[in-house]
Amino acid sequence: MKEKFMGLLEQNKLGQLRQEIVNMNTVDIAQLLEELDKKYLLIVFRILPKEISADVFSYVSYDEQRYIIESITDKEAEHIISELFLDDTIDFLEEMPSNVVKKVLKNTDEETRRLINQFLQYPDESAGSIMTIEYVDLKKEMTIKEALDHIKKTGVDKETIDTCYVIGKNRILEGTISIRKIILSDEMQLIKDVMSTDVIYAKTFDDQETIADIFKKYDFISMPIVDKEKRLVGIVTIDDVVDIIEQENTEDLQKMAAMQPSEEEYLRTNVFSLAKNRIMWLLILMISATFTGNIIRKFEDVLQSVVVLASFIPMLMDTGGNAGSQSSTLIIRGLALGEIELKDILKVLWKEFRVSLIVAVVLSVVNFLRVYYLEGAEFAISVTVCLSLFATVILAKVVGGVLPIIAKKLKLDPAIMAGPLITTIVDALALLLYFAMATTFLNI
């Protein structure tokens, strides 16, 4: 694909190239632009038909957007910005250096400039920061026919016409009506008689995660956003919600792997930011692992007399950590999806206890067979190791299951309670148990 276009470019067959490109999906055109050498980027962008160039622009990545805006004329920039949906304009401006922002603002009309400045002020990750203004608004006194005419007149510039929003005095949101309902209704009916008044909406300062949860619950395609006075100010559409869902999942994963969450793509993040996001948690966990070390030091004489005990420490610690992470991961995910609630803490405790009993029995028996028969360890040592393993697995699963719920109760993020922190807690508990049993069973 790319080769074909490169060939046409090198032979300067721009007419033929244009023919090929206009039949492509805009997302694919954007991808092609990203793959081309910079020197061809502008040539291809400029031969795009005017009606799709803004759409293609919204899909190329920030580096290319910046390069395009910096290279084109003011008039060309004006055209792109006037055609872009406002949410795409905001997304892109937030990532641009000030010279690009200035060039963009200089080439927009006053009204758009005012809106851009207003939208840029909504906090990151709020409904306001992801909404757009290209929706269809109808008046409740309109007839279906008038509504259809209104849509025909204005619909071409809207991000979605699937749901139209019905506003009353002072732009107060009063209802919604789907395009399906409009098409299927009698032309002379009034909007207010067919619209749905049970409107589910969000406020500009609501968190984007809340918005995503509402979309998931009600299977929405779009949703109205209102200000404090319930005036309609924008809509959020499902394509942005899908991005939010992936972004929130990525952040949860990063927290569970003991990193500060970051929105940046890995390959586009510089080495120092990557290191910065990782160091703090590694330091915290390294220092807390000192406690584990202190426990070993306290029992140095036990190790001195039966040094083989040291060789089972990695197995105990790893198995405990893994068992705990399994439980915490399931609970954290359940909390995130709303499948588990705070009030379920006792149910989780009881469930994890029973699961851990089964798991602990199987692991201990297999381990005993291995240690006693295969490795030929002493009987007392084998028993010590297996009982410690048994207790560790149960503790790990109960702690791993309950800690995320407690974290959420304390308004902490359950995800940071996952893997590494559980591991550190379980390590210490496992070693204490191990040495306690060793001193008891081995008479040291």
Place this chain on the structure above:
Amino acid sequence: MKEKFMGLLEQNKLGQLRQEIVNMNTVDIAQLLEELDKKYLLIVFRILPKEISADVFSYVSYDEQRYIIESITDKEAEHIISELFLDDTIDFLEEMPSNVVKKVLKNTDEETRRLINQFLQYPDESAGSIMTIEYVDLKKEMTIKEALDHIKKTGVDKETIDTCYVIGKNRILEGTISIRKIILSDEMQLIKDVMSTDVIYAKTFDDQETIADIFKKYDFISMPIVDKEKRLVGIVTIDDVVDIIEQENTEDLQKMAAMQPSEEEYLRTNVFSLAKNRIMWLLILMISATFTGNIIRKFEDVLQSVVVLASFIPMLMDTGGNAGSQSSTLIIRGLALGEIELKDILKVLWKEFRVSLIVAVVLSVVNFLRVYYLEGAEFAISVTVCLSLFATVILAKVVGGVLPIIAKKLKLDPAIMAGPLITTIVDALALLLYFAMATTFLNI
């Protein structure tokens, strides 16, 4: 909310209850039904207006669906099934015991029964298993007016009318047209002249993850599914894709936490299934931790002479494991989102190497200060511990960054290469390094 409805139910004020309910969103009605006592469930379900009862039914969970179908008459069941979208019918039938399936099939017409049987045969997680048949199909020779009339006649039963699908001879998919375009076009134009022919579609046997990736890339609301002969057989809609995205994310998380993936909700899964999903990986990892134990046993004499060395093992192992998981998590996520590709392996290697250098220097210096000054360890021991830590962090990050890519190259699932497996590999490497340095620096 629930209390109010319970009150009305207990006083048998069903008329008033119905008034309250009809203004609610169907998802909220379904949630209310789930919260009610079983004895009231059927009463409330039966007072629902006929036109929304099937919709509510599709949103209650499987337990309640089963209870409802088992309790209602054949005629009532027939009505629900005829009103349900086919994908919801399939979802629900797949979870039901055979007596419920029989009752449902007995009460459907022949054509629906044939479709149900056909759809139940598509493999789990294939496009066929999530698609539905309630789409609008248009003929390319139709005028816009004819198309609109067709939509008015049939649209009320369709899952979406936002995009209509244009078919030619033998139902071959030839184009798509959005409802927006239909409304905005001149009534006398022909569909074939305004439809978009660059149709992106998938096949019935394509994996649902592939479908989700296409939706994310192109910001689709719906997408056509065709059979081997490119005949249109169904569509997939965004609400199901959102569920797939969450499900795939859950599965990845479970694999990364060393569990067999499962679709079941935690609280609805029984203890034995939960244990079964966890035991296998714990066993594998427990036994592979034996190697780590063997390394310690091989260096028993080293530990015997400087037993304090044992107390640093947990810190080394934990920090190595955490450092490795950080890298593997970022890479696995990047691969899943398509941000990192196989060809980026050298870029990742180089990036992780530089990040790990920064991280390793910071951690080693802090650790040296702590071990040498705070804990008052011998100089040679402090140096041994810190150099081992330094090398471990670098190894852990490089292995953690590269292993998931290698796994993907070998067509293995990168997610199973995460956390636990990396930890086990890094543990062994860390101990080998540690004892090698100890024997060198401490002259043992």
